[in-house]
Amino acid sequence: MALEQTHVRRAAHLARLDVSDDQASDFVDDLSQILAMVDQLQSVDTEGVDPLYHPLDATQRLRADEVTEADQRERFQRCAPAVEDGLYLVPRVVE
């Protein structure tokens, strides 16, 4: 599956990553090489083989629906770039 600049542009947009035109063409070269290696997977017969999403085949553990954490908003917001009155500040979204 050949990779084109439009694929890199689409991925960059989905990943919210600002990529210049020069960088995009470098990434096309790098990612094409990597995906060429990855394409070796297509030669493996995986008929009837289930995907392995977790190395120990474990399933999500459930716990009782109880409050176990205290409110530590102030402490956790200390590492935020911009906060006010306990809220995270971002540029205006709705005019």
Add this chain to the structure above:
Amino acid sequence: MSDHTVTSLAAALKNGDASSRELTSDYLKRIERAEPTLNSFISVTAEQALAGADAADKARAEGRGGYLTGVPLALKDNFCTQGVKTTCGSKMLDNFIAPYSATLVEKLDAAGSISLGKTNMDEFAMGSSSESSFYGAIKNPWDLSAVPGGSSGGSAAAVAAGLVPAAMGTDTGGSIRQPAAFCGITGLKPTYGRVSRYGIIAYASSLDQAGPMARTAEDCAHLMTAIAGHDARDSTSADRAVPDYAGELDAPLAGLKIGLPQEYFGDGLDPEVESAVRDAVKVFEALGATVRDVSLPHTRYATSAYYVIAPAEASSNLSRFDGVRFGHRCDTPDDLLDLYQRSRAEGFGDEVKRRILIGTHTLSEGFFDAYYTKAQRVRRLIRQDFLDAYNEVDVLMGPTSPTPAFNLGAQKDPLSMYLQDIYTIAVNLAGIPAISVPAGLSNGRPVGLQILGSHFAEAQLLNVAHRFQQATDWHQQRPAFAKEIV
């Protein structure tokens, strides 16, 4: 100081032959002298360390304290450490003071060990040479023109140079074992789920695992006892008892069945590495083990599967770095989209961007089944290879890396760097444990023997590695650099 081990320091502290303050001060001096050359630390936390050392000495004087009380060590900079800058080697987190500690850090604190600082690493643990750190490349103490391996290169270099007796690392595709091999130390990647991932900055969540890096298997056993165990805060943490790792070190190896995967001795393996590994296997035969060839036929697809699965998980994990709640934020964003896009473009380095883009692409509509689902099917086949092999043998052995440490700047493109990990990646895909132990030198650069075990067989791996270290002295070799620091 460079000859000390965790075990020897613990004995000295217990017998009153040394205080933690003396040891901590001595190691801090070594760090100060070595760091302008090595660059193995991102942060040195001298003040906290000395305060911790005094508390440890007081605890010992009052008859409290355990095996590790007062023993200095270091943490890779992807373990969140409350009140301490935790960067993951990235500009993105250059301003991040962790508001809480990883479970591993809490467990080591409870055991009384003293962290001297946070070690340098490949950015977001993505790399095999430690050259992708925002804080600059690290040098290998055995040869300053060589890389220390990666991504836990700072932890490995610091231990090899005797700046700390041990350090903690993480391993997603070889990031404990390969730098351990390149720096001539011992590094254990435990079974997936054996050590809690809570508070470790995530790279690929179904592959990440933390473990000890030290001079000896005996040291790793004592450190594993402190860090292993179930943690309700990590949903994939294994809920099973932690064995007495140190208690099983001396078990005899007579009758041990060793398998040599033929795929680990193929094209691309450096002849001197191969001969060192084969010599190591003979040592085990002399200790009463039997050796046979085995096959792991899907090994050749491991790198391909890894470079779908790891970037896919990374692209998801790294979406949290959005310039809003923590980490780098760009100046004067036009709007919210601009804030996200420029904060991420400025905060992440090229290798991180590459993996985010691969992961986003392979997970996107139209490509998901062909890449992601296919890679997870192949992953099951890779794990089955190991399960089949462990029906025939107890442990597998081979090289940790196809070559000794390569030179700084030697891997010119991403793909040639990725292929450095051909012997380590399958272990993470299968979730099994593996340990790298020093087994020789090639032109003055260390060679690592990798020993692979079945799920939760860490005690056996440590036993096998310890018996090897009782019979050989490769782990006692020191680089000239370590001896020159006074």
